[in-house]
Each structure stands twice: as structure tokens, then as C-alpha cells.
Amino acid sequence: MSNDKRSIVTSDSWSKLRQYTPARIALGHSGTSLPTKPHLEFQLAHAQARDAVHHALDIPALDESFRSRGHATIVLGSRADSRPTYLQRPDMGRRLNDDSIKRLKSMPAPETPYDVVFVIGDGLSALAIEENAAKFLDVMLPALAGSDWRVAPLCIVKEARVAIGDEVAETLGAKMVVVLIGERPGLSSPDSMGIYMTLNPRTGLTDESRNCISNVRPAGLSYEHAAHKLSYLMTEARRRGLSGVNLKDEAEALPRVNTGSAENFLIES
């Protein structure tokens, strides 16, 4: 049986490279095609990612996890009132519903305007927010507490797109917005969180005004790395008075956490 199998499916002799990447390398081949086992593993991963897209954010649990850490929170919603609407109407996901606007406006204004508001939105993966948002802020917020950032209450927004952060910040009168949002789930990463920073946010801004840090999750960009990059971007944005494509991410790299013995085996002698 196993002999037969070997003769039909050819395995790849570079399979030891798998330890260096989560990519689906060295899958082998039948003829030149994908063998049955990796084919069905892919089908399973796709099914799981599809399920993640339709998973609803557990707002009470998230709210509680922030409050238990001593953070003030506000729960808001976009104009998309359901997941199917959210998926087909990004315009609705970019705007707050009337009730949310009212609630933000009724908040007591701070003595001096907020320097930054953190907006936490489900995006395309509520799972990413449930797994990463609180843990990332555990690293990020203490770093800000040491300097002179006036941070607004955390705003949790359901059925949210990135641009909804602009309206939240504008309504609160905050000078900067940082949006934590679930990125669309990949097959190997149903839990990937994106971070978008915008200076002087207002409704109607487009992507060139934002700086993005993507793939924040334990198996991707670490919380420490992401917080380091974000601190740099926030500081530079405030100092230079701009964000987006004109503000390059020159954050000094943290010492690399090496994954293996070889830095790059292809170009070592």
C-alpha cells in the first residue's frame, strides 16, 4: 500500500523548509497536480475561514474584558444592522448609526481635546478582535501613559469598516484615531488584526491619509512589534503634523527573533 502510494504521489525533497514558513510549501505532486491529502486540507481550511467571516463579535464579553482592565468604554454601531448588509454595503459600515452619534455627542466634553481615540471594530473577523485587541492594548496603552497623550474612552463598534474611526474621532473632537479591526480571514490566519492610524481624522478621508500595520496576531506581527511601530507612527505624525503616504514607517526594527539557524540559506555560500 505505502509502496504504491510512493510511486504515485511524489513528495518534495525540500520539505524541511516547512519549518521556516507557515506557507503551504512542499505539498508534493501527483503528475503535476495537488495530491489528495493537501487538497482536502485546503478545503477544510476554506470552510473554517468562511465560518469565521460569519462569526458575530461578542460585544458584552469584549466590553467586560476592557472594563476589568480599568478602561472606560463606549459601545457603538454602524449603519449596517446585519452581517449580510455589512458584507454588501461597505458604505454603511463606514458611518455611525444615529443612536451612536447621539451617544457620542451627549458625552461630557474633556477640558482639553483628546489626543487620540482607539476604535475597536469587528471588521471581517470578529475572532481577530476577540483574540488580539485587549492583549495588544495591554502593551500599547501603558507605553502611552508615560507620555502626554490624552486618550479617549475605548470605542467598540459593531459591523465596522476602517473609515468609521474618522467619524468617531470627529464627533469626539479627537486629534488622532487608531482603529483596531479584524482583517479578512486568510486560510492560515482567521485571527489577523489590522491597525490604522490617522491624524486630524474627519469623515470622508481615504486610505492615503492612513498608516497601516497589518497581520497583528501571535503567529504574525507580535504585540510588542506592533506597539513599537504604532508608537513611532503616532509620535512622528504628531511631530510632523501629517499621516498617511507622506509619513513613512521608519521605526527602527526591534532585534529580530530568529526562526532558525539560517538567515537566508539561498544566498549563503
Added chain:
Amino acid sequence: MRYSHDVGGNRYTFDSLKDLLAKASPARSGDYLAGVAAGHDEERVAAQMVLADTPLSTFLSDAVVPYESDEVTRLIIDGHDAQAFAPVAHLTVGGFRDWLLSDAANEATLKALAPGLTPEMAAAVSKICRVQDLILIAQKCRVVTKFRNTIGLKKRLSTRLQPNHPTDDPTGIAASVVDGLMYGSGDAVIGINPATDSIAAVTTLVEMLDEIIRRYDIPTQSCVLTHVTTSIEAINRGAPLDLVFQSIAGTEAANSSFGVNLAVLQEGRDAALGLQRGTVGENVMYFETGQGSALSANAHHGVDQQTLEARAYAVARKFEPLLVNTVVGFIGPEYLFDGRQIVRAGLEDHFCGKLLGVPMGCDICYTNHAEADQNDMDVLLTLLAAAGVSFIMGIPGSDDIMLNYQTTSFHDALYARKVLGLQPAPEFESWLKETGIFEADEEIRLAESLPKPFRHALEHLH
């Protein structure tokens, strides 16, 4: 100008040329989102009938996006070649479809015609074409481009090796590069989407790819898909950069949302040309596009997404790119809802690109929030390969672990090559056979053992 048509006892009126184009467009979610689509099927066909009777020359006098406020329109109108247009200048859109299907349209006449076509003409005729027309006509077009090899020749299908890694880890990227090369991928470009846009990180990756290509003497080119201004900065700092990348769209406002304009693109091209790194040609730009990008930036001017996509190719062709890639299913279900819409859009984009003289490839892809799966991608891959697509993506196991979407795998490219008798770019094909990756047959067959230079590289790993 107003257009109207009576059909089935109903009178349909269309307020303007852009209204007519939008209503004639085959149904897709992005046009509904923009509020420009036909209300029902009969209205759509009525629009197609009116469009078929519209003279091609109308598109030269009636701009869908105002000339005064949009530099892409100015590029299209000011750059139009009336002499090249002459052979079809008397035709309507419907007559043009017939001409394209006839023997009058062949490789030579279509090549000569391309500078005489505007993107709106190409978009218009695509809207009244069935899938088989989009394939047959595109298959007659040949757009050949060169840098270190030759892309777009007949019976060739090239691939971009896309070794993305979520943290840009050099060893992780190198592992995917080996996997791709051993499956015969990478002749269009070895192109990385970096996880972040920093000049230091981009330069590291550019240097690494340059060293791999030189060390193994691979007749291909590299690209790190970062913003054009970052590439210019990297070049200024001495990075060995082959191709300058940029996402582009079909309106000035949409390009502005990407932080670019025609002048910046020209700067990018000039910077890359100055390095003189190509060995067989000087096509130094790599562009990506996709239906829906203008609408997503709220920069669509009430024009349908397929017409705007074709306008992006007018931007592309000005800069004589090596590669133009429509990333068809990446944008999501709010623009292309399901497999059916993605398949149609991919074929339209390839058709319009080739008619306009652009080296068109396709990222045959979908996201996990679209109603699509691997079967839909197999359909589009097979149809595009039959249509003569210049290149497709190649990624380990179809799974992009950085961008979180699914595109064609190394295996998929070999399937298409096998079924349709296609080979990689000639220089790359020779390298694959000389290196011992492909067997030296007519048929595509992978060699049994790891070629010597790569065996050596892997020897000290455990």
C-alpha cells in the same frame, strides 16, 4: 446626450453615455452599490442594443469623466491616435464587435489599432460580448514585453512567483521561492508584497531577491510591491531594484486616493530606467488594478466599475509596463459578489487590456467573504489560459498567508500549461531545463531530484 429605446412595449431612456454604459454592463454587485446598474434584465438588454448602435466616434467627443477635472481623461483624449483609429472609425460598437470577430482582426491589425482605441470603446464592446467572444478576440491579440526575458509570446503562460510572508522573514520568503522555482514558477516576476511599507524593509527584500536571481542566474526580474514613492526613495539610496510597482485606477481622484498621479508614475519609471537593469528590454513598470477600486475611494463619477477599470489600462499603457495585473477577486463581494461575477470580470479585464495593448495578466483570486471557491478559480484559469493571458500568480498551495486571500498555486499553473500546451517564457524555459527542474521533454514533467545548486543550498539545513 440622451438615448432611448423601445423594446417589448417599454420605452427605456438613458441620460448620458455613462448611464448607457453602466446600464449595459452585465450585472455585478459594485454597480448596484454605486446605484448605476440596470434595474432589471430587460433594461440591461435595451441598453446593450442602444450601445450597439452607438458610433465608436461618440467616445471621442463625449467623455464619461470630465476632461477639465480629470487627468486620466486628458491622457485618453490627448493621447488618442486618430490614424490608428481610422480602420474602425466608421463603425458602431456593434459593428466593432463583428469586426473584431472577423478575419479582418488579426495579430497585426489589432496591434496597429490599439493606440486608436480608448478604454471606453474597449469597455463598450466588451459589454455586448459573450464569454466566448472575450476569449476568441483576446486570443488574437499579442502584447510582448521584455526585461530579462520575454513575456506574452504565443503559446506561453508566465507566472509571478509570490513568496509572501506575514513578517517578511527572509528565510521564510526564501523557502517559498525555492518551492516556486522547483515547480517552474517565477518567469513574469518574483514579486513580494511586503508586510509593511518601510524603506529599510523594502530595501532588504530588494537586495535579497537581486542576490538570488544573480546567484542562480535566473532569467527573470524581481519586484517588491510597495508604493511608487518608496521605490523611488529605495533607488535613490542605491537599492538594486528591477521593477517599480504601483496600484493604479481609472480616475484622477482614485489615483489620488492611492497617493499617486501621472507625474509621480513618470518619476518612478524614469528612476528605474536610469538603473538600466534590464538585459533584453526596458519595460520597467508593474501595475495592479481591479474593478471597484475607484468606487471604494468614492472617486467613480457615476461611471460603472468595468469602464473605470479599462481606463486604468490607459494609465498603464502610457508607462510601457512589463506587467499589468488585474487582481480580480481581491476587492470582495461588495464589488464582485460571487464566482460567476468574478469569472466574467476577469475575462473582461483581460480582453480590454489586450485590445488596448497592455501586457495583461490576472490574479485569479477570491477572498473568504466572497461566494466563490476553488472550482470557480479553475473555471477562470482555464478560460483565461485559453484566451492567452500573459501571466497569472503562483503561490504555495493557493494560500497567501500575508494578504489573506486565495490565488492560483504553482500546481495550478502547471495544470493550465499541461492542458493547453503552454510553456513559460522562452529564456526561463531554457533555464528550467538546463538547471534540471523540468525534464527536457515537450510535455511538462518535473524532474525527480533536486537540482544541484539548490541541493547544495539546502545541505546545511536540518
